[in-house]
Amino acid sequence: MTFSIAQAEQELQARRAALNPRWYPHYHLAAQAGWMNDPNGLVWFDGWYHAFYQHHPYSTQWGPMHWGHARSRDLVHWEHLPVALAPEGPEDKDGCFSGSAVVDGDTLALLYTGHKFHGDSSSDDNLYQVQCLATSRDGIHFERQGQVIDTPAGLHHFRDPKVWREGDYWYVVIGARVGDTGQVRLYRSRDLREWQDEGLLAEAKEGAGYMWECPDFFRLNGKWILMFSPQGMAAKGYHNRNLFQSGYLIGDWQPGQPFVPEGEFVEMDHGHDFYAPQSFLTPDGRRIVMGWMDMWESPMPEQQDGWAGMLTLPREIRLGDDNRLRITPAKEMAALRGSYYPLLAQQLKNQSSPIVEDAQVIELDLVWDIHSATAECYGIALGAGLRVFVDAQAQRLVLERRYPEFALEGSRSVALPEGNRLSLRIFIDRSSVEVFVNEGEACLSSRIYPQEAQRQLCVFASHGSATLSSGGYWPLDQ
Numbered sequence: 001m002t003f004s005i006a007q008a009e010q011e012l013q014a015r016r017a018a019l020n021p022r023w024y025p026h027y028h029l030a031a032q033a034g035w036m037n038d039p040n041g042l043v044w045f046d047g048w049y050h051a052f053y054q055h056h057p058y059s060t061q062w063g064p065m066h067w068g069h070a071r072s073r074d075l076v077h078w079e080h081l082p083v084a085l086a087p088e089g090p091e092d093k094d095g096c097f098s099g100s101a102v103v104d105g106d107t108l109a110l111l112y113t114g115h116k117f118h119g120d121s122s123s124d125d126n127l128y129q130v131q132c133l134a135t136s137r138d139g140i141h142f143e144r145q146g147q148v149i150d151t152p153a154g155l156h157h158f159r160d161p162k163v164w165r166e167g168d169y170w171y172v173v174i175g176a177r178v179g180d181t182g183q184v185r186l187y188r189s190r191d192l193r194e195w196q197d198e199g200l201l202a203e204a205k206e207g208a209g210y211m212w213e214c215p216d217f218f219r220l221n222g223k224w225i226l227m228f229s230p231q232g233m234a235a236k237g238y239h240n241r242n243l244f245q246s247g248y249l250i251g252d253w254q255p256g257q258p259f260v261p262e263g264e265f266v267e268m269d270h271g272h273d274f275y276a277p278q279s280f281l282t283p284d285g286r287r288i289v290m291g292w293m294d295m296w297e298s299p300m301p302e303q304q305d306g307w308a309g310m311l312t313l314p315r316e317i318r319l320g321d322d323n324r325l326r327i328t329p330a331k332e333m334a335a336l337r338g339s340y341y342p343l344l345a346q347q348l349k350n351q352s353s354p355i356v357e358d359a360q361v362i363e364l365d366l367v368w369d370i371h372s373a374t375a376e377c378y379g380i381a382l383g384a385g386l387r388v389f390v391d392a393q394a395q396r397l398v399l400e401r402r403y404p405e406f407a408l409e410g411s412r413s414v415a416l417p418e419g420n421r422l423s424l425r426i427f428i429d430r431s432s433v434e435v436f437v438n439e440g441e442a443c444l445s446s447r448i449y450p451q452e453a454q455r456q457l458c459v460f461a462s463h464g465s466a467t468l469s470s471g472g473y474w475p476l477d478q
């Protein structure tokens with residue numbers, strides 16, 4: 001099969017008309033129809049935020065990758081644009097894989113991975129991944145400039161270029177697999193076309209992954225953050241529970257030197273569904289991250305509705321004094337808020353009280369008093385499928401989802417914060433929940449699939465009492 005943008009657009013038009021909207025997000029970015037995975041090419045260009053994404057317009061399954069495209073003035077309302085890249089050339093004939101965008105004067109430049117097999121595609125020995133360039137003046141139509149970095153000798157997995165500007169040079173980090181060791185490789189260029197190999201930036205120690213996907217490398221408060229998505233880290237206790245992880249190392253770096261990490265890999269999100277995050281800068285200098293809010297090999301019930309996959313909210317990241325990232329929803333999200341409905345401060349004792357009858361698209365803000373609680377469990381429930389609650393015995397905040405009809409059951413959790421105050425900002429958007437704990441100390445993101453009449457939102461305390469010190473909610477963009 002050969003692919004083109006025109007053909008992809010035609011296909012999308014037909015598929016869009018047949019979409020079942022019951023779980024389709026209201027304020028998160030999802031493909032118009034078909035499949036979506038990683039965010040790509042996040043960038044501010046010429047007055048717009050652009051978000052591209054891994055996209056298969058022809059089905060709700062992963063397939064030959066295209067780059068879907070949307071833009072936004074405010075990070076909140078997204079407008080779909082035509083597919084930006086289709087796997088049309090010999091260099092990307094089996095897919096336009098993940099990559100990034102930079103603004104080069106008046107040009108928007110995309111660097112992405114051309115994915116291709118030479119011969120039989122069932123063997124990785126025939127796999128080649130090369131880095132390709134595409135450019136645009138209007139931010140909508142892209143000219144393919146072809147391959148700019150070839151696969152290094154002996155490598156097969158070599159993908160997901162993330163470019164940035166440092167002094168007089170462009171730099172790019174690229175994920176790689178050597179044997180069973182994940183790596184990040186570094187290259188340097190003056191013009192985005194001729195690239196010089198700068199060697200290894202970082203590499204997995206024992207047990208830290210056989211492949212590092214989607215690396216991103218940036219400075220925050222004088223430190224360097226290497227954010228990446230390792231495959232192959234074993235689960236340990238409450239950590240690394242998803243099939244693949246996403247997180248970061250913090251350290252120091254100077255051009256021409258290797259990256260020197262301090263401390264261990266830290267997961268960025270503790271829910272079931274978060275992968276391949278990518279960062280970008282706002283014009284006022286904030287570092288924002290968006291991720292794919294799904295997980296490889298996890299059931300995606302929305303496939304029966306004609307679409308699959310969505311991105312997380314844009315999240316601002318800052319570096320805390322403890323050398324950990326603080327992750328909060330971008331402040332722009334407040335623009336979506338309708339009227340505020342305060343909840344009375346209350347003590348709940350062995351009870352569940354409804355607060356919203358049909359919670360589809362909502363932001364909740366709750367503060368619980370940890371020390372005075374005697375309840376074994378307290379928090380919120382959405383229908384019978386989702387609970388976000390404190391497990392007092394385990395001293396953890398738990399996100400539990402239970403949709404056995406879709407083979408999605410289980411919980412994720414984080415340790416309770418120190419101190420007495422547990423503040424939760426919770427965003428629900430039809431088939432997703434994102435929980436931000438104590439102004440960004442932790443976040444948990446998961447997909448949820450409530451059936452009709454399964455959206456009553458309650459606060460509850462069981463086996464004892466718990467005090468909701470303050471709280472309320474906003475319907476979002478009704």
Ligand code: FRU
Nearest residue numbers: 038054097098159213214276
């Ligand atoms: C991460 C990833 C990338 C790759 C893309 C393919 O989810 O596997 O490494 O470029 O997805 O769609």
